[in-house]
Amino acid sequence: MAIIFIDNKAYEVPPGRNMLETCLTLGFDLPYFCWHPALGSVGACRQCAVKVYKDADDKKGRLIMSCMEPVTDKQRISIVDPEAKEFREHVIEWLMTNHPHDCAVCDEGGSCHLQDMTVMTGHNYRRFQYKKRTHQNQYLGPFVNHEMNRCIQCYRCVRFYKDTAGGKDLDVFASRGNVYFGRSEEGVLENEFSGNLTEVCPTGVFTDKTLKEHYTRKWDLTMAPSVCHHCSLGCNTIAGERYGELRVIMNRYHGEVNGYFICDRGRYGYQHVTAPDRIRKAQVGDKETDRHHALNEIARVYGPGNKVIGIGSPRASLQSNFALKTLVGKDNFYHGVSDEEHRLTEFAIRILKDGSVEAATIKDVEHADAVLVLGEDLTNTAPRMALAVRQAGKQSFLPSINKIGVPSWNDAAVREVIQDKTGAIFIATLEPTKLDDAASDVYRGAPDDLGRFGQAIAHLMEEAIPEVSGLTAETRDIVERIAVALLRADRPVIISGTSLANQSVMKAAANIAWALHKKNSHARLAFTFSECNSMGLALMGGRRLDAAFDAVRNGHADTVIIMENDLYRHSRKELADKILSQCKNVIVFDCLPNGTTQKASIVVPAGTFAESDGTMVNNEGRAQRFFQVFEPANDIQESWRSILNIGDLVSHPRLMKWKNFEELTKALAEEEPLLSGVDKVSPPADFRVAGQRIPREPHRYSGRTAMQANINVSEPKPPEDNDSGMSYTMEGYRGIPPSSMIPFFWSPGWNSVQSVNKYQQEVGGPLSGGDPGLRLIHCTNDSPKFFTDIPEQFKPMDGRLWLLPSHHIFGSDELSARSAVLQERIPKAYLIISEASRVEMGIHEGEELSFEVAGRTYSLPLKFSATLPKGVAVMPMGIDGIPYVDLPSWALVKEHHMAEVVTVDVNAKKNQ
Amino acid sequence: MDTVMEKPLTEHIRPDGKPLSLKEYEAVGGYSALRKVLGGMAPKDVQLVVKDSNLRGRGGAGFLTALKWSFVPLDAPKPKYLIANADEMEPGTFKDRILLESTPHQLIEGMILAAFAIQASESFVFLRWAYKVAAHAIEKAIHEAYDAGYLGNNILKSGFDLDMHLHTGVGRYMCGEETALLNSLEGKRATPRAKPPFPQISGLFGRPTIVNNVETLCNIPHIVNKGSDWFKRLSRTEDSGTKIYGVSGKVKRPGAWELPMGVTMRELIEEYAGGMQDGLRFRGALPGGASTDFLVEEHLDVRMDYAGVAAAGSRLGTGTLVVLDDHTCPVGFVKNLEHFFAQESCGFCTPCREGLPWVEKTLQSIEDGKGREKDIDLLHMHTRYLGPGNTFCALAPGAMEPLQSALKYFKSDFDQHIHDHRCPYHAIPATLEHA
Amino acid sequence: MLTADEITEIDKAISLVPVRKAAGIEALKIVQQRRRWISDETLRDVASHMQMSAEELDSVATFYNLLFRRPVGRHVILVCDSISCWVMGYENLVNALQERLNIKFGETTRDSRFTLLPNCCLGCCDGAPALMIDNDLYKNVTADQLGEILGIYE
Numbered sequence A: 001m002a003i004i005f006i007d008n009k010a011y012e013v014p015p016g017r018n019m020l021e022t023c024l025t026l027g028f029d030l031p032y033f034c035w036h037p038a039l040g041s042v043g044a045c046r047q048c049a050v051k052v053y054k055d056a057d058d059k060k061g062r063l064i065m066s067c068m069e070p071v072t073d074k075q076r077i078s079i080v081d082p083e084a085k086e087f088r089e090h091v092i093e094w095l096m097t098n099h100p101h102d103c104a105v106c107d108e109g110g111s112c113h114l115q116d117m118t119v120m121t122g123h124n125y126r127r128f129q130y131k132k133r134t135h136q137n138q139y140l141g142p143f144v145n146h147e148m149n150r151c152i153q154c155y156r157c158v159r160f161y162k163d164t165a166g167g168k169d170l171d172v173f174a175s176r177g178n179v180y181f182g183r184s185e186e187g188v189l190e191n192e193f194s195g196n197l198t199e200v201c202p203t204g205v206f207t208d209k210t211l212k213e214h215y216t217r218k219w220d221l222t223m224a225p226s227v228c229h230h231c232s233l234g235c236n237t238i239a240g241e242r243y244g245e246l247r248v249i250m251n252r253y254h255g256e257v258n259g260y261f262i263c264d265r266g267r268y269g270y271q272h273v274t275a276p277d278r279i280r281k282a283q284v285g286d287k288e289t290d291r292h293h294a295l296n297e298i299a300r301v302y303g304p305g306n307k308v309i310g311i312g313s314p315r316a317s318l319q320s321n322f323a324l325k326t327l328v329g330k331d332n333f334y335h336g337v338s339d340e341e342h343r344l345t346e347f348a349i350r351i352l353k354d355g356s357v358e359a360a361t362i363k364d365v366e367h368a369d370a371v372l373v374l375g376e377d378l379t380n381t382a383p384r385m386a387l388a389v390r391q392a393g394k395q396s397f398l399p400s401i402n403k404i405g406v407p408s409w410n411d412a413a414v415r416e417v418i419q420d421k422t423g424a425i426f427i428a429t430l431e432p433t434k435l436d437d438a439a440s441d442v443y444r445g446a447p448d449d450l451g452r453f454g455q456a457i458a459h460l461m462e463e464a465i466p467e468v469s470g471l472t473a474e475t476r477d478i479v480e481r482i483a484v485a486l487l488r489a490d491r492p493v494i495i496s497g498t499s500l501a502n503q504s505v506m507k508a509a510a511n512i513a514w515a516l517h518k519k520n521s522h523a524r525l526a527f528t529f530s531e532c533n534s535m536g537l538a539l540m541g542g543r544r545l546d547a548a549f550d551a552v553r554n555g556h557a558d559t560v561i562i563m564e565n566d567l568y569r570h571s572r573k574e575l576a577d578k579i580l581s582q583c584k585n586v587i588v589f590d591c592l593p594n595g596t597t598q599k600a601s602i603v604v605p606a607g608t609f610a611e612s613d614g615t616m617v618n619n620e621g622r623a624q625r626f627f628q629v630f631e632p633a634n635d636i637q638e639s640w641r642s643i644l645n646i647g648d649l650v651s652h653p654r655l656m657k658w659k660n661f662e663e664l665t666k667a668l669a670e671e672e673p674l675l676s677g678v679d680k681v682s683p684p685a686d687f688r689v690a691g692q693r694i695p696r697e698p699h700r701y702s703g704r705t706a707m708q709a710n711i712n713v714s715e716p717k718p719p720e721d722n723d724s725g726m727s728y729t730m731e732g733y734r735g736i737p738p739s740s741m742i743p744f745f746w747s748p749g750w751n752s753v754q755s756v757n758k759y760q761q762e763v764g765g766p767l768s769g770g771d772p773g774l775r776l777i778h779c780t781n782d783s784p785k786f787f788t789d790i791p792e793q794f795k796p797m798d799g800r801l802w803l804l805p806s807h808h809i810f811g812s813d814e815l816s817a818r819s820a821v822l823q824e825r826i827p828k829a830y831l832i833i834s835e836a837s838r839v840e841m842g843i844h845e846g847e848e849l850s851f852e853v854a855g856r857t858y859s860l861p862l863k864f865s866a867t868l869p870k871g872v873a874v875m876p877m878g879i880d881g882i883p884y885v886d887l888p889s890w891a892l893v894k895e896h897h898m899a900e901v902v903t904v905d906v907n908a909k910k911n912q
Numbered sequence B: 001m002d003t004v005m006e007k008p009l010t011e012h013i014r015p016d017g018k019p020l021s022l023k024e025y026e027a028v029g030g031y032s033a034l035r036k037v038l039g040g041m042a043p044k045d046v047q048l049v050v051k052d053s054n055l056r057g058r059g060g061a062g063f064l065t066a067l068k069w070s071f072v073p074l075d076a077p078k079p080k081y082l083i084a085n086a087d088e089m090e091p092g093t094f095k096d097r098i099l100l101e102s103t104p105h106q107l108i109e110g111m112i113l114a115a116f117a118i119q120a121s122e123s124f125v126f127l128r129w130a131y132k133v134a135a136h137a138i139e140k141a142i143h144e145a146y147d148a149g150y151l152g153n154n155i156l157k158s159g160f161d162l163d164m165h166l167h168t169g170v171g172r173y174m175c176g177e178e179t180a181l182l183n184s185l186e187g188k189r190a191t192p193r194a195k196p197p198f199p200q201i202s203g204l205f206g207r208p209t210i211v212n213n214v215e216t217l218c219n220i221p222h223i224v225n226k227g228s229d230w231f232k233r234l235s236r237t238e239d240s241g242t243k244i245y246g247v248s249g250k251v252k253r254p255g256a257w258e259l260p261m262g263v264t265m266r267e268l269i270e271e272y273a274g275g276m277q278d279g280l281r282f283r284g285a286l287p288g289g290a291s292t293d294f295l296v297e298e299h300l301d302v303r304m305d306y307a308g309v310a311a312a313g314s315r316l317g318t319g320t321l322v323v324l325d326d327h328t329c330p331v332g333f334v335k336n337l338e339h340f341f342a343q344e345s346c347g348f349c350t351p352c353r354e355g356l357p358w359v360e361k362t363l364q365s366i367e368d369g370k371g372r373e374k375d376i377d378l379l380h381m382h383t384r385y386l387g388p389g390n391t392f393c394a395l396a397p398g399a400m401e402p403l404q405s406a407l408k409y410f411k412s413d414f415d416q417h418i419h420d421h422r423c424p425y426h427a428i429p430a431t432l433e434h435a
Numbered sequence C: 001m002l003t004a005d006e007i008t009e010i011d012k013a014i015s016l017v018p019v020r021k022a023a024g025i026e027a028l029k030i031v032q033q034r035r036r037w038i039s040d041e042t043l044r045d046v047a048s049h050m051q052m053s054a055e056e057l058d059s060v061a062t063f064y065n066l067l068f069r070r071p072v073g074r075h076v077i078l079v080c081d082s083i084s085c086w087v088m089g090y091e092n093l094v095n096a097l098q099e100r101l102n103i104k105f106g107e108t109t110r111d112s113r114f115t116l117l118p119n120c121c122l123g124c125c126d127g128a129p130a131l132m133i134d135n136d137l138y139k140n141v142t143a144d145q146l147g148e149i150l151g152i153y154e
């Protein structure tokens, strides 16, 4: 530790950090713009100036930029020095010479870092009396709005979009007082993380276009801590509502998971909540009715004479799944996922529990000095992790860079030293991925060959693993390079997942991680899954979907309760049709119409994440709580709540006992051994600070008495929240809440999201009180048995194609695919075959191919790939109406013909 | 004043100014220093003579050349880079041009020696676009040097390899700033880099790199040949060597001359430049290009070396004077300078990007007779806060030097503009719209 | 579309640098030499040959004042507007020029014969006022010489 003196007061701080971070961590208000905790320092804006003194006798001192100054022992600085203060004030004055001062009509107004810093420095009187320069704005696509005149040239946008997220289509143009940030021509920002520009930009240049459409000041939103439901990573989010309508998703800092950034699927996928076809009323038979009636109907059906089973869902909360499981009894509770997925998820859990390495958090990945991605197209299956892998790229260079006196946070200098070199990142996938440009080696192969590739790497580290024969010399070289790099690394991370539906890949990943562990205890392993709660569901006992179908087939069941699950996404249409039509009663809880709700005899509207309290388990096995943002109108409510209601109606011995979320969750934690502790991931419902709840509304919330006046002049009583220690009002505890209960970031003088500094133990570190969530899975076996089976090399088959699923950040996830704003980003149906197969089959550009798989004929427009192995084909299942089929499977090639309209199964289209 | 005056850098320049061919250069002892060095001197030996010679950089900053070299790790693996900074764009400066156009081989030999001293394997001449004649001369000279075996692999069978390329810029004064120059050579925007890391450790393409001014490099062969004591004796003061001084403005004979370091401003103006044009009085001068503080009459006998000019409150800079006469408006003069700096700001850091245009606009309105008392405070504020360390690089601080000294020495002129609401000098046409 | 010889020249420039992108400015110079200016389309073509995005290359192109992203005439006149030339009568010279050509700075004559641009110090302050037309430098230029000088350029 170092002792530094700030305005003659001594502080003990870690050396080597920069002075700005250090001051902010110590709680000082020091203004800044170009520095960003995740982007580092470049010293462009000159806003963070302080005085530094040679020694105690030096009274004059000199101005330095605190963000560029490493902390050293016995250093003396002053923040309040008049010259320093005056300089900081002038920096704002300079920035303001061209700023339009249009706060009143600016979306950033009231949550604007520029406003906050202006007030902080005390600049208020305008002396610049000449013409302002102006710029033209650009259309940047459906997500981000552009208002260039507000720009203060902090360079954060390019540094995030280009340097951090690997985007190519945003940059800085011109020079001097004219610098311009945008695209070279108008057009959609292509990068999957573009939405973060709205939070990275310290003023109103880049703002959320979807919020703009029904704009609400941030302080007029009712907000709650939520968890993204659109992939298995469980990024923490803040969801904001006004007038009963969900209006915006923002990042909620989590030190271990998403840090400062989320992906565009997470930020813009929310509009399924506000979708026009949202199920808002209950339905019995083909009649709309109210929930009460529907639940009574269910109670009646539930009665004797009916054999009831329940099918849960990987996108429903633990509470909802557990409630259903309790209602139907554990022997009648089935996981609503395909057998293959069920098997793979359980397999991953076994590897993580019975293995020797812990699951990697996203932060682990970001700080890894070597990363191997085995089989996952991360940008499309687990986007936020792809962003983390990119950051890992520089880790392997940092030690040598630090040696020449350049601290890791000195961003520009670090990049200049690294130049265009790629770090120890290795990607082995079926097809090229967007992350490849960050990798120093990539490998392409069919799933089993990726497994072989991985095993070959593992073999070089661990003799217990047999050698893989028949690799080309070139492949052996890559294998060796990767093995060497991983072994040399100090914090290696291996990433794999279930998206290829291939166990050999996961085994190889486990082997490598375990082998590394024997030599180095810091190795980590990450698996990604298909849904937000895949892991949670798998941890909860339950039987397979096929078993459920058997039960119906052979008459053990005639009534099925399906909860937040479209069976048509997890099983073949023919099968699902058959089973559902065999049932006497098909009871469905869901939020949006789909193939399953169409077949339902009773439909109960289910709450989405925004209307629900619940807990989910992310890919690392972290249980995370999400809170209801607003009380839904109509008949919408959480599935678990509806089931508790049914429990009362049928006097269910156990369900009856549980009156609220709290009691339900306690029971869940007691009864599910693998989920014990989930009741502790956030404070109990009776949690209060000095008798006060945590308000979901900022104290500046306005219009409360007026907003309903057209309906009723007397202000309605705000809803009670019996499920958590939060309130639906602006009254309550103003201090910093427990880390799992942060509805929004705000601190006196810090109205923008930058106030997150005040919520952290140290800048960029864990939230005060520790990052939220509870790790349910820990490795327990220090010397696990390696997997020694090596898959066969993939062999093409004449007249057939080995059909595999491809994934898309926009489109592959069921709920976000229903978000209006994403529609234009969702690809059309296609089939990719290898160039080699094309030639062999004599197919021409623009043709489409019909093929038969599992008894159904598909006909899809073709794309050709130079890298895809011969005999393999890829299609984006679930997208654009491509109906479900168990993949991988062999497809029988029928014929190819010039493309007309894409012909996919009509019902399947409706199912979408 | 010295009787015999040596002019090592310029004595062999042909009367017609045409470039010395390889033959001509060799005929007057060219490349003998290189032979001497490759004939058995160690890199350290070369660094040593240059160190003893006390040679200071002629690019403006006046940094000790050998000291800069000494930061380069000699054992670092290839490649290492040596770059001749021939971007000469400092207004009022035209000294490097003479050397580039007329004695290209002198520069090339100096570069080879410098490269050897730091064991660089690649070298560049970063030449500004406008120097077309120089470009041809250097291009041709580099070819001749390759053909003669002074460049390429195993130079003069010594085992030392060096490649040399000519890079012509595409504008922007910033390219002369050594780290911005590196970015430009890497095909990037010419914005400066943070130090550390210093180019000597991590420069071009992340490799150890030395950037030296043309005039600095041209001195090396002579120092190696004739020794450090000779070099010291060339000057009249502590600061050793000769200097190419220049004078421009309303003097009788504007021009540039190689003279002993430490001649006085008076000698330069009165003897070499033939004095002021008839009917004009000397009011002041920028001693070393646009980014140096004014010196005025009281300084006429100041010795034009680093220490002397510094003592007088300015900088030797590039040693090329720009003279201000009593018929030229000091406000307009400074306005022109600040326009230049505002235009050439790279736009990276706030005070320079936003402050310089403000300064220019303020000076313009004073010049146009629209000035107010407050404007003077504004100008003072900028000279205070655009100082060294407050901005990212030295451009803006350089821009403030002539302004702050003008406010000091020509205050009455500023006041008169403001009080009379007009420029007391000849009516200057309204500002020209600049593209 | 880049021409064959543009591509050979550019590839030569690329071969001289350790990082492909480093030849970006060189590549732009090469095409500008042949096309006088760099249109959006040209920029895209060069970018794709450099394996850069249009943004990345344009970011560089728009930084430098002698890479022309707007059309210029057959001959580009650069008038030194820096201090020594200003002292020596730059303003009269420019006025004369602008009158004669009937264009302002940044403009091109209707017959697209001349484009007029200001330029910082041309490095011949002892020959002020100075201007450059294409590759030719003119020192101590007076208004009455303009006719003769301009006459040289068709």
Ligand SMILES: Cc1cc2nc3c(=O)[nH]c(=O)nc-3n(C[C@H](O)[C@H](O)[C@H](O)COP(=O)(O)O)c2cc1C
Residues within 6 Å of the ligand: B056, B057, B058, B059, B060, B061, B062, B063, B065, B068, B085, B086, B087, B088, B089, B090, B173, B174, B175, B176, B177, B178, B179, B211, B212, B213, B214, B216, B217, B393, B394, B395
């Ligand atoms: C804005 C700016 C422009 C500069 N332009 C030049 C230049 O044109 N030529 C030059 O030699 N040095 C120039 N310099 C100085 C260089 O940064 C560097 O100090 C010099 O080239 C080092 O060479 P020397 O040590 O031989 O003097 C400039 C500096 C700044 C801040």
Ligand code: SF4
Residues within 6 Å of the ligand: B174, B192, B344, B345, B346, B347, B348, B349, B350, B352, B353, B391, B392, B393, B394, B395, B396, B397
């Ligand atoms: S002072 Fe700042 S803006 Fe000006 S040139 Fe240097 S870095 Fe660029």
Ligand code: FES
Residues within 6 Å of the ligand: A020, A031, A032, A033, A034, A035, A042, A043, A044, A045, A046, A047, A048, A049, A065, A066, A067, A068
């Ligand atoms: S925050 Fe330090 S210079 Fe911008």
